[in-house]
Structure formats: C-alpha cells, structure tokens
Amino acid sequence: MDFAFDARTEELRARLLAFMDEYVHPAEAVAHEQRQRLASPWETPAVVEELKAEAKRQGLWNLFLPDAEHGAGLTNLQYAPLAEITGRSPQLAPTATNCAAPDTGNMEVLAQFGDEAQRKQWLQPLLAGEIRSAFAMTEPDVASSDATNITTHIERDGDEYVITGRKWYISGAMNPDCKIFIVMGKTDPDGPDIRRQQSMVLVPRDTPGVTVRRAMHVFGYEDHWHGGHAEVVFDRARVPVTNLIGEEGGGFAIAQARLGPGRIHHCMRLIGMAERAIELMCRRAVSREAFGRPLAQQGVVHNWIADARVTVEQLRLLVLKTAWLMDTVGNRGAHTEIQAIKIATPRAVVGIIDKAIQLHGAGGVSQDFPLAELYAGARTLMIADGPDEVHQRSLARRELKKYA
Template sequence: MDFAFDARTEELRARLLAFMDEYVHPAEPVAHEQRAQLPSPWHTPPVVEELKAEARRQGLWNLFLPDAEYGAGLTNLQYAPLAEITGRSPQLAPTATNCAAPDTGNMEVLAQFGTEEQKKQWLQPLLAGEIRSAFAMTEPEVASSDATNITTRIERDGDEYVITGRKWYISGAMHPDCKIFIVMGKTDPDGPDIRRQQSMVLVPRDTPGVTVTRAMQVFGYEDHYHGGHAEVVFDHVRVPVSNLIGEEGGGFAIAQARLGPGRIHHCMRLIGMAERAIELMCRRAVSRTAFGKPLAQQGVVQNWIADARVAVEQVRLLVLKTAWMMDTVGNKGAHTEIQAIKIATPRTVVGILDQAIQLYGAGGVSQDFPLAELYAAARTLRLADGPDEVHQRSLARRELKKYL
C-alpha cells in the first residue's frame, strides 16, 4: 500500500486548495447574507453559481466520477484527498465542484446502470450542473436501515409502472432545481429472495401524484446545501416502463453499488470537517485568555488538540486504505473496510467537533461559527447510509464466521 499522492493528485490538490482559499472560504459569509434574501432556504445563492462557473473554468468539476467518459477519471485513492479538502466547507465546496450528495450517487447509478436514453435525459444535465436530483429510499413507517423492509409498491400496469408509497428524509427534494427522483420500491413483494423484491425507477418531480408534503429538519437546520430533505408522497404515480433502472429485482444490488462509494465520500469529507475543527480550535486557543493565561497554555486544551490530531490521522489512514482496496479488489472485496470507516469516521469527527464547540463556549453553538452546523452534519452521518449498529452487526458476523 502506497498512499503517496501521484503527480495528478498533487496538481489537483494544489489547484483545489487555491480555489478554496481564493474563492470558496471568502464566499461563505456572502452566501449566508444572500440566502436571507432568497425566496426559500433551498434556493441557490448567486455566489454559488459564480463558484460553479469558476470551478468548471479551472477543471475542478465532477472529480468524483471514476469513469473518464463522464468525470475526471480519478481512482478512489486519487479522489480521497480532494474530497477531504472540499469537506472543509461542506456547505459550498461540494456543490461548487458538482461533487455534492445526493447527486453524486445518482449520477453514478445512471452512469453504471442507466440506458442511453436515461443518460441523455437525466445524466447529462446532472453532469453539467443544470439540474439537481433526489434518491427516494428511506420510509417513516419501517426500519429503513434494512432496505428489504421498504413498503413502497411499484406495480406493472401494461406499459407503465404505478408507484404508491411515502418516503422521508429524501435529500435534495426541496431544491427548486430538483427535477428527477430515483425511487426504490417493491415490484415483487412476495418473491422468495428478499433481495430481489426491489426495483428502482426514475420519476420526474412534476409527474402527477408526486407531492412534496414538507421539509424535514436536521437538528433544527434546513440542511439547505444538500437541497434540503423532504417527506414525499407517491400517490398512484404513473411512469413508463422504460423508466426502470437496470432490471426488475435489481434495486437492492444497485443500492449497494451506490452506497459503497457514497459511504467513503462522506468519510473523506468528514476528515476535512475535522481538519477545519482543529484549525478553529488552535486559532481560538492562541487568541483567547481565561484565568490569567491563553487557552493554548491550559493543559486540558492541549490534550484536546493533541488527541484530535492523533484521531484524525488514524481515520485518514483507514479511509485511504479503504480507497486503495476499493480500487484494487473492488467494493465487495473492501466490504469490511467500508463498514469500518463508516463506523469510525463519523464517531471520531463528532468527538473532535464536540471538543471544538466546548473550546468556543457559547460561540460554539451559535451561528457565528460553523461548528454547530458541522456537528449536526457529522452526527447525522452516524445514521445516514446505515446506522453504526447495522455496520457493527454485519462486521461482527464476518469476524465471527472465521471461528464457527
């Protein structure tokens, strides 16, 4: 395992770091001010469109896609340090570079499993950043951590599918530019193989019967940079059979193919969030005095900063190993490592952010610093793409199997 950055990664890192310093970080307060003037929290501030144009001009666009036909053609190991950099400003940088969830996962699904017509109609405008999208899997009435539980029905009626169900926390669905849903439901609910009961279909947002009933908050935040999260009702929604992605019964497998890269991308960005937190901790420590001496001279603060550095270096190495394995033996071969990073990284970063908030006192939970919003995002990732306990259960079973 050689985790040294190759020449292309070094060049992209340098360009991306300069882009962050020159454009993204200065745009953060501007976006905050502009958002207050928008029709809704989910509309895009004008400065974000300026960032997108500049990122495209600089070739910092669609970095996440390993298929060179559609994206930058980077390996997971090459993309990891770039995603970490964008994670330092999760509100702006992923969107600015067209590397924001859930669009990234949806583009990967369409690139890998979509028909040529589906790619032309939906993938191309997503790659161009002209539209947004949503992935509709999670449901309020069942434990969606087990995707076999979903109850949304996708029933064949001649040349159409009829979709009926209720979803929630559908990321991206509140954005006014969200034009397409990828909806997961059951086409064969009584089938003998519970992992072949599900399918995925494309549902344009303006299809009759699709109702976005409300926005879902995350720790009180609108999570606007993800395009919000919504509860969505599908009431006998009809779409052509040609809107099926892949094959009937292939939905579970497609979901797993989508979630592997999605999980590691989240972890890559989380490390960037941790680095931002450490930077903020250090700046606060050297500029703030309490009980007669700078916080930087307080032993407990020194311990927090030291422990944070050790912890982030540990999870970074685990993420890089996982990226290397995904590149060399595939997502299936890296299953254990993907689950390990999904358990370890959010938990670690939540701890670092918690100590950073403590160091900032009341300011840490305020809107004047990014820590509270970063904490909410990191804590949510202990649930998103499978809660810790599901990954622990699966990983433990794999370990125990060696001894049974």
C-alpha cells in the same frame, strides 16, 4: 500499499486548495447573506452559481466520478484527498465542484446501470450541473436500516409503472432545481428472495401524484445548502416502464453498489470537517485568555488538540487503505474496510467537533461559527447510509466466521 499522492493528485490538490482559499471560504459569508434575501430559502444563492462556473473553468468539476467518459477519471485513492479538502466547507465546496450528495450517487447509478436514453435525459444535465436530483429510499413507517422493509409499491400496469408510497429524509428534494427522483420500491413484494423484491425507477418531480409535502429538520436545521430533506408522497404516480433502472428485482443490488462509494465519500469529507474543527480550535486557543493565561496554555486544551490530531491521522490512513482496496480488489473485497470507516469516522469526528464547540463556549453553538452545523452533519452520518449498528453487526459476523 503506497498512499503517496501521484503527480496528478498533487496538481489537483494544489489547484483545489487555491480555489478554496481564493473563492470558497470568502464566499461562505456572502452565501449566508444572500440567502437571507432570497424569495425562498430553498433557492440557490447567486454566489454558488459563480463558484460552479469558476470550478468548471479551472477543471475542478465532477472529480468524484471514476468513469473517464463522464467524470474526471480519478481512482478512489486519487479522489480521497480532494474530497477531504471540499469537506472543509461542506455547505459550498461539494456543490461548487458538482461533487455533492445525493447527486454523486445518482450520477454513478445512471452511469453504471442507466440505459442510453436515461443517461442522455438525466445524467448529462446532472453532469453539467444544470439540474439536481434526489434518491428516495428511506421511509417513515418502517425501520429503513433494513432496506428489505420498504413498503413503497411499484406496480406494472401495461406500459407504465404505478408508484405508491411515502418517503422521508429525501435529501435535495426541497431544492427547486431537483428535477428527478430515483425511487426504490417493491415490484415483487411476495417474491421468495427478499433481496430481489425491490426495483428502482426514475420519477420526474413534476409527475402527477408526486407531492413534496414538507421539509424535515436535522437537529433543528433545514439544511438549505444541500437542498433540504423532504417528506415525499407518491400517490399512484405513473411513469413509463422505460424509466426502470436496470432490471426488475435489481434495486437492492444497485443500492449496495451506490452506497459503497457514497460511504467512503462521506468519510473523506468528514476528515476535512475534522481538520476545519482543529483549525478553529487552535485559532480560538491562541486568541483567548481565561484565568490569566491563553487557552493555548491550558493542559486540557493540549489534550483535546493532540487527541484530535492523532485521531485524524488514524482515520485518514484507514480511509486511504479502503480507497486503495476499492481500486485494487473492488468494493466487495473492501467490504470490511468500508464498514470500518463508516463506523469509526463519524463518531470520531463528532467527538472532535464537540471539543471544538466546547472551546468556543457559547459561540460554538451559535451561527457565528460553522461548528454547530458541522456537528449536526457529522452526527447525522452515524445514521445515514446505514446506522452504525448495522455495520457493526455485519462486520462482527464476518470476524466470527473465521472461528466458527
């Protein structure tokens, strides 16, 4: 295993770091100020569109997509350090480079499973950053940690599908630029194979019967930067059968294909969030005094910073190994490692951000520093894309099989 950055990765890292320093980090305060003056909190601040235009101009666009026809053609190993860099400003950088969830996963689904017409109508404008999208799977009335539980019905009626169900925490759905939902529901609820009951269909936001009911809070945040997380009701919404992605009964397999890259992308960005927290911790420690000496001379602070650095280095190596395996043996061959990073990374990064908050005192939980939002985002990822316990259960079973 060789995790050294190749020439292309080094060149993109240098350009992306310069882009972050020159454009993204200075825009953070501007974006917050602009948002206060928007007619709707869900509208996109003007500075974000300026960042997108500059990222396009610099060729820092669609870096996540390994398909060279539609994206940058990078491997997971090449993309990992770039996603980490964007994770340092999770509110702006992923969107600025068109590498923000849930659009990334949706673009991957359309690129891999969509037909030519679907790619032309929806993938092309997503790749261009002209529209946003949402992925509608999670439901409030069932334990969505088990995707086979979903109850949304997708019934065929002649040349149309009729969708009925209620979803929530549908990321991006509050954004007025969100034009398309990928909806997972059951086309064969009584089928003998519980993993062949589900299908995915494309449902335009303006379809009659689709209601974006409310924004869901995340630790009190509405998460405007990611287009919010909405409760969405489908009340006999009708779409053409040509809106089916792949085949009937293929929804569960598509979801699994979507979630593998999604999980590692989150972990890549989480490492960037941890690096931002360490930087803020160190800057705070050298600039503040307590009990007659700088915080940087307090032994407990030394321990926090040292432990954080060791943890980040461990996590980065595990994520890079996972990326390398995904590139060399595929997602299925990297299943154990994907689950390992999904378990280890969010909980460790939550701990690092927690110590950074502690070091900042009251400021750490305020809007004057990004730490509280970083904490909320990292903590949520212990649930999103499958709660930790689901991955622990699966990973443990795989380990036990070796001894059965």
